[in-house]
Amino acid sequence: MNEIKPSKLERNIDYFTLRQEVEEFLYDEAETLDQREFSAWLEMLSEDLTYFMPLRRNVKYGDHAERENTREGEDISWFEEDKWTLSKRVDQIFTEKHWAEEPLSRVCHMISNVQLLSAAPNVASAEEVTSKCRFLIYQNRVETESYFFVGKRTDTLRKEAGDWKLLRREIILDQNVLLAKNLTVFF
Amino acid sequence: MDQYRHFDELVNLEQGTIAREIFVDEDIYNQELEKVFTRAWLFVGHESQVPEPGDFFTSRMGTESVILTRDFENKIHVLLNNCTHRGMKVCLYDEGNSATFTCPFHAWSFAPDGKLVGVPHENELYSHVLEKDKWALIEVAKMENYKGSIWATWDKTAPDFFTYLGSAKAHLDLALDSLDGSEGGTEVFGGVHKWISPCNWKVPAENFCGDSYHNPSHISVDMIGIGPSAGQGEKGRRDNELADAQHVWVSFPGGHGIHSALKPENNAYIESYKDNPIVEEYYRHCYEERQKRLGDDARLVPFVGTIFPNTSYHGRQPRALCAWHPNGPESAEIWRFFLVDKGAPKEVKDMLRRYYMRYSGPAGMTEQDDMENWNYATAGSRGTIANRLPYNYQQSQNIHKINDPVPGLVSTQMTEENARQYYKCWSSYMQDKSWDEIMSHPAQVKDERI
Known part of the structure; x- marks a missing residue:
């Protein structure tokens, strides 16, 4: 369910043009988050956003496609939420009493390996585009705490009133027991 | 006996004080593993995680890995996830269904009730020596399925749940x-x-x-x-x-x-x-x-x-x-x-x-x-x-x-x-x-x- 097949889209000028647009969005978003412009980041999210991060389980080979990740809509995951919840997370930081982010962590998002998986109605004039990337997020907190979050992301962007907005984000964090005490960073 | 008096000083109810070292001291921590975690009743998991015979869920008691299993007679067990031959985990999965747990090291294999059921080359290498019933996976001393929640203790003298x-x-x-x-x-x-x-x-x-x-x-x-x-x-x-x-x-x-x-x-x-x-x-x-x-x-x-x-x-x-x-x-x-x-x-x-x-x-x-x-x-x-x-x-x-x-x-x-x-x-x-x-x-x- 969660491992999307390698991109089958033809590599042509339309593909690379659209990929560049997607990359620009993703890099802008990373920059916005790393600059702690949380309200501006929320502006980049569609009102219909789904933000999902499953748990990862050790299962038998052959079962992994079906059972490695917890299921959206059925199981307990790390995140299965919408824009309302993410807005609450931002509001929480703004209270200045969110001790897990007060003082703010230093966070650095690195996004790479961007590939387009699908575009609708087509690559040349896309209104909706799904891409996959790798992320490496570094969090440094208080004095010496540091955490690395590494994994894959599948993002769907939708054009709303001429601007790309994030419609769906699936975050595949490559950890079983979470090695961080908290998931306060936005992915 | 000094070591014992020490604990009454660390936890001083008359004064209403508790020494900070009980939260960081390495020696106290190591003693806890023996004195608390091998005796007390610990929560292991839930029966709804192992609904069918052969189902298992890998859990933890103290610092050690255990497997919650349902055997083919529908009985629930809690077994130490540790091969009785050389200590390798016999189950590296978080959950699943299996008729046996076969150790990846030398392939001793164990049934969901813990019994040792397979030893490679048993007849040639272990004839008249190995008493298989003595080498089952270590099972908890007591287990209770309370309204679906599974609890266990390693201490056979512990009070019932x-x-x-x-x-x-x-x-x-x-x-x-x-x-x-x-x-x-x-x-x-x-x-x-x-x-x-x-x-x-x-x-x-x-x-x-x-x-x-x-x-x-x-x-x-x-x-x-x-x-x-x-x-x-x-x-x-x-x-x-x-x-x-x-x-x-x-x-x-x-x-x-x-x-x-x-x-x-x-x-x-x-x-x-x-x-x-x-x-x-x-x-x-x-x-x-x-x-x-x-x-x-x-x-x-x-x-x-x-x-x-x-x-x-x-x-x-x-x-x-x-x-x-x-x-x-x-x-x-x-x-x-x-x-x-x-x-x-x-x-x-x-x-x-x-x-x-x-x-x-x-x-x-x-x-x-x-x-x-x-x-x-x-x-x-x-x-x-x-x-x-x-x-x-x-x-x-x-x-x-x-x-x-x-x-x-x-x-x-x-x-x-x-x-x-x-x-x-x-x-x-x-x-x-x-x-x-x-x-x-x-x-x-x-x-x-x-």
Whole structure:
């Protein structure tokens, strides 16, 4: 369910043009988050956003496609939420009493390996585009705490009133027991 | 004997002080693994995780891996996940279904009841020597399936689970029984939160045994509102279901401590879960059913509690069982299992799931702030100068009643009595005291076992 097949889209000028647009969005978003412009980041999210991060389980080979990740809509995951919840997370930081982010962590998002998986109605004039990337997020907190979050992301962007907005984000964090005490960073 | 007196000084109930070193000292930590975790009853998992014969769920007791299995006679077992030949884990999966557990090292294989059933080249290499029935996977000494929750101990002299729980049972029931008051009927959602938190395991156990004083930790979520009615503009991290209730903090022989509440005699339903009318209706219906079923007993409603040593529950908003596994003096590996009524409608399950996720654990807006405090409170127990002053546990000292209005050592105001009794019990384990002695504190409480 969660491992999307390698991109089958033809590599042509339309593909690379659209990929560049997607990359620009993703890099802008990373920059916005790393600059702690949380309200501006929320502006980049569609009102219909789904933000999902499953748990990862050790299962038998052959079962992994079906059972490695917890299921959206059925199981307990790390995140299965919408824009309302993410807005609450931002509001929480703004209270200045969110001790897990007060003082703010230093966070650095690195996004790479961007590939387009699908575009609708087509690559040349896309209104909706799904891409996959790798992320490496570094969090440094208080004095010496540091955490690395590494994994894959599948993002769907939708054009709303001429601007790309994030419609769906699936975050595949490559950890079983979470090695961080908290998931306060936005992915 | 000096080492034993030492623990009475570390946990000094007369003064109401506890030495900081019990949260960071390596030697004390190593003693805990032997003296506490090989004796006490520990929570392992839930029967709903192993519904079919051959199903297994890999869990943890103390620092060691165990496998919760269901054998082909439908019997549940808890087995040490450790090959009796060379110690390799015989199961590297978190869950699944298997007729045998075959060690990847030399391929000794074990049945779901733990029996050694396969030894490569047994006839040539082990003839007349190997008595296979002596080399089964190590099984816990006692196991109890209580309303679906699975508990176990390595100590065959331990009291049975119900004696161990005593009157704390009535409070644990509030998490394990169905919302309509019928017995049991709960299951755990798929997906167990597991994470490493840099705190001593006792810090969160104490937090859940009735530290209601730590509300300032959660001021941010209370300001913004994340509860099941937050979409309707309600502030707070949960609905105010206990607005008219008398809160009670109760400790029990065996070190358990709980925070519950008693609703007034009319036991009126307080509207909650307002973000979804179907969920609201379900809770209202269950509330009324429970009142019909239990009568006056329905006035008791849950908040949180800790079953000694390292299992805690959230009773209602949210609702979960949590194990604080020791993982070094300054590290805990935390596993949380989220509970729900098996028969709840899909809308209810979905709303609860989403609420649980935004409330609890490392991604939970509420518990994130706990984690920060547990982390640095543990680190703060380390300093040489800091260690010259013990921690203050004097809150509501000597203010308690016995078996009034519920069985146990009761306070009707916020108190650190539960923590004091928890550490008193901990110190009894650390002094290798007998089960009779361990189960005799608080001494005044006459246990009314069911």
